[in-house]
Amino acid sequence: MTHHINFKGEKTVPVEENQTILQASLAAGIPHYHACGGKGQCTTCRVLVLEGQDKLTPPTSYERTIKKVKQFPDNVRLACQAQVTGEGVEVQRLIRDETDRFILIDDTEENRRSVMGERRKLALFFIDIRNFTPFIEESLPFDVIHIMRRIFALFKNAITQYDGEIIDTAGDGLYAVFGLNSKIKQATESAVLAGLKILSDLTIFNNTYMRPYFNHTFEVGIGVHVGKVVVGNVGIGLSHNLTVMGFPVNIAARLQASTKELNNSFVISAVAYRLLRNPPYAVGCDYLNLKGVSTPYEVKMIGKPYEVKEGAVLPKAIQR
Numbered sequence: 001m002t003h004h005i006n007f008k009g010e011k012t013v014p015v016e017e018n019q020t021i022l023q024a025s026l027a028a029g030i031p032h033y034h035a036c037g038g039k040g041q042c043t044t045c046r047v048l049v050l051e052g053q054d055k056l057t058p059p060t061s062y063e064r065t066i067k068k069v070k071q072f073p074d075n076v077r078l079a080c081q082a083q084v085t086g087e088g089v090e091v092q093r094l095i096r097d098e099t100d101r102f103i104l105i106d107d108t109e110e111n112r113r114s115v116m117g118e119r120r121k122l123a124l125f126f127i128d129i130r131n132f133t134p135f136i137e138e139s140l141p142f143d144v145i146h147i148m149r150r151i152f153a154l155f156k157n158a159i160t161q162y163d164g165e166i167i168d169t170a171g172d173g174l175y176a177v178f179g180l181n182s183k184i185k186q187a188t189e190s191a192v193l194a195g196l197k198i199l200s201d202l203t204i205f206n207n208t209y210m211r212p213y214f215n216h217t218f219e220v221g222i223g224v225h226v227g228k229v230v231v232g233n234v235g236i237g238l239s240h241n242l243t244v245m246g247f248p249v250n251i252a253a254r255l256q257a258s259t260k261e262l263n264n265s266f267v268i269s270a271v272a273y274r275l276l277r278n279p280p281y282a283v284g285c286d287y288l289n290l291k292g293v294s295t296p297y298e299v300k301m302i303g304k305p306y307e308v309k310e311g312a313v314l315p316k317a318i319q320r
């Protein structure tokens, strides 16, 4: 029996009973990479299944093994292993030229995670140090970097303790996600616990280190939101390649920025707050106007009011 398979952006080709996707594409003249000759050993023939996943034969033992090692999502199949059992299958070749090959056949540890890109529901966490610029102005460069490292180590410690992953740092802030290895409720819980731990660790750090040695204290602003985002690995050889993108990321960043105007160190969207099993006491609730959102956005405030107003003149730091 003859079925058909559509190669997105290329052409629809016939595929015979017991013929693999690779055999069908090669027979139709598609330049389909197959470095190991279709023996299920190189993964260069892999395709992303866009439609009709149930119209393919189940993954072979080689596919199951390779999937575990490389963490391919379920909708990625080896064309030399999968056969078509019905109509309505659409696929996209993933390695179409030498540059694709270079990017995707990189076996380093960092590139094994989510290299294809997938849509995931995650808890998104933004944190920023308040009033850091005056400290930079008044301190030795060595002290600025040293203190940054201390504070970022404190952030990282809390985030990793609750199974979060730092995605990016920018100036005196960073962006992390929770939920790469857990469900969204657990992820939201973890993001909030990490935030609360940072607030409490920072108080200790201020009291035991910053105040005695620098006559200065720091505060932070934290924003947490949840939503579906695109997770992928840009794989350009940097040590950390994971990228998380999508509109919910912008909202989380905006919530972090709103900590200033709301005068509260931890702002969480009401959507995320409702996912918490044991939500912390919210001292307030407000509605923010967000770019791209037609109705005011409900948020909860679960931190503390700031001690130092943004832009206030700070005591001169003790320079070592």
Ligand code: FES
Binding pocket: 033, 034, 035, 036, 037, 038, 039, 040, 041, 042, 043, 044, 045, 046, 078, 079, 080, 081
């Ligand atoms: S051609 Fe090598 S795994 Fe399919």
